[in-house]
Amino acid sequence: MADLEHKQGMVYMYLVHSYIISELRKQMPSMFGKDSKKKELIKNLDQIYNGIQREYQISPGDFPDINRMREQLEHHDFTKFHSFKPKLVENVDNMLANDIARLMQMIPHEEAEMAEQPSVQGGAFEAYNESPFGxxxxxxxxxxxxxxxxxxxxxxxxxxxxxxxxxxxxxxxxxxxxxxxxxxxxxxxxxxxxxxxxxxxxxxxxxxxxxxxxxxxxxxxxxxxxxxxxxxxxxxxxxxxx
Ligand SMILES: [Ca+2]
Missing domain, CATH: 1.10.238.10 (EF-hand)
Structure with a gap:
């Protein structure tokens, strides 16, 4: 169950990041003043957090650390961020609420991949493998x-x-x-x-x-x-x- 909670946490974190990134993208000018706007957005990141908290009712504790986020954002060109895909987010919301099985499939699942590896089972092979010489x-x-x-x-x-x-x-x-x-x-x-x-x-x-x-x-x-x-x-x- 801890594993599942971890995955849910990751999807949720992804969701919160998506909200932040798409908000930053939305506020960027298309042509002039990009650099100064970027600086302003980073400076006012707390207000952007607040806005998203209110709009999507996310608790402040679920947001990434604001100072770290500011540092990371310095290195990004906001105009290259992907814009929001409401449908995707809606789906994720639904999954978080209702459909744990589908949630499990959303994140690449190494254990599942490995479980699919063919193995020989049953009959003579099984007995053979059980011996110390298998x-x-x-x-x-x-x-x-x-x-x-x-x-x-x-x-x-x-x-x-x-x-x-x-x-x-x-x-x-x-x-x-x-x-x-x-x-x-x-x-x-x-x-x-x-x-x-x-x-x-x-x-x-x-x-x-x-x-x-x-x-x-x-x-x-x-x-x-x-x-x-x-x-x-x-x-x-x-x-x-x-
Ligand atoms: Ca360790």
């Missing part, structure tokens, strides 16, 4: 299943050194710090994105030492030519988080 047994993400020791611990000495080098604060490194190191694997971004999602077990947007070691373990699984698991299997979850 296809893929003990390899890749499956390595370490059923073992007492967390498999990641076996190779983590180097990982810990790198972790310290990345400058952890309160025992955690930021996404940016992790990324700077993870890209050295030369794995494509979407793969590293999946690894990040799997490794940030507690979903706090940071990696602690165990999560970092896990990320490195997953990278080595992928580099060795094995598939990443759609979800982290129990034996790969850091013992401290089981």
């Amino acid at each position: 296809i893929g047994r003990g390899e890749g993400a499956d390595a370490g299943r059923g073992e007492e020791e967390w498999i990641v611990n076996k190779e983590r000495h180097d990982y810990d050194d790198v972790f310290q080098r990345l400058g952890p604060i309160n025992g955690k490194i930021t996404g940016a710090a992790a990324k700077s190191e993870m890209v050295k694997s030369k794995l494509p971004n979407n793969v590293l994105g999946k690894i990040w999602k799997l490794a940030d077990v507690d979903k706090d947007g940071m990696l602690d030492e165990d999560e970092w070691a896990l990320a490195q373990h997953l990278i080595s699984i992928k580099i060795d030519g094995h598939d990443l698991p759609p979800e982290l299997p129990y034996h790969l979850i850091p013992p401290s988080k089981r």
Whole structure:
């Protein structure tokens, strides 16, 4: 359910952003005085927030941080913003209110994509896979299943050194710090994105030492030519988080 709430939150955030962006676009002159108008709009962003709050009855807490928004807006050409698509927003409103199932489909859903991967089930294959010699047994993400020791611990000495080098604060490194190191694997971004999602077990947007070691373990699984698991299997979850 937390996952669903997260998705709802994202759609809602998108909606609020759309209101703001389209209001800024609406107020831009088509020809002259664009720069000064942009400055004025950024300065008066609080009034624009207020107007949208009133018009769409959105609570102030649902708006993006105003100072951050101002900083970000500096870098944009408001005349290039897309104008409002009322129909889309109406749909989103309806979905927020009524149709949770459709809402789930609105945001690209990695888990669903991975679930669609073909798998062989039933009959002889099932029995075969249940034996310790089945296809893929003990390899890749499956390595370490059923073992007492967390498999990641076996190779983590180097990982810990790198972790310290990345400058952890309160025992955690930021996404940016992790990324700077993870890209050295030369794995494509979407793969590293999946690894990040799997490794940030507690979903706090940071990696602690165990999560970092896990990320490195997953990278080595992928580099060795094995598939990443759609979800982290129990034996790969850091013992401290089981
Ligand atoms: Ca984390």
